[in-house]
Amino acid sequence: MDMKCLKCGKENKKNAVYCKFCGENLQTAEQPLTVAFMLKSLFVIYSLIFTAYMLYLAFEKPVQAFVNSIATK
Numbered sequence: 001m002d003m004k005c006l007k008c009g010k011e012n013k014k015n016a017v018y019c020k021f022c023g024e025n026l027q028t029a030e031q032p033l034t035v036a037f038m039l040k041s042l043f044v045i046y047s048l049i050f051t052a053y054m055l056y057l058a059f060e061k062p063v064q065a066f067v068n069s070i071a072t073k
């Protein structure tokens with residue numbers, strides 16, 4: 001697995017910090033990816049909370065009805 005330089009398009013070693021052909025910083029090229037990754041994980045966390053809330057709403061009424069049926073006996 002080699003890393004392709006975004007500036008000159010030549011192959012560099014996987015963990016290379018700078019391109020050995022043109023000197024371009026290969027690490028800064030990944031910054032847009034990390035921002036996208038952060039947004040993606042925020043979205044995942046938000047949808048997990050939303051799903052948990054939806055499950056809570058879906059089970060709140062049956063559980064309350066069950067508790068009431070026991071309490072009224």
Ligand SMILES: [Zn+2]
Pocket residue numbers: 005006007008009010019020021022023024
């Ligand atoms: Zn390069």
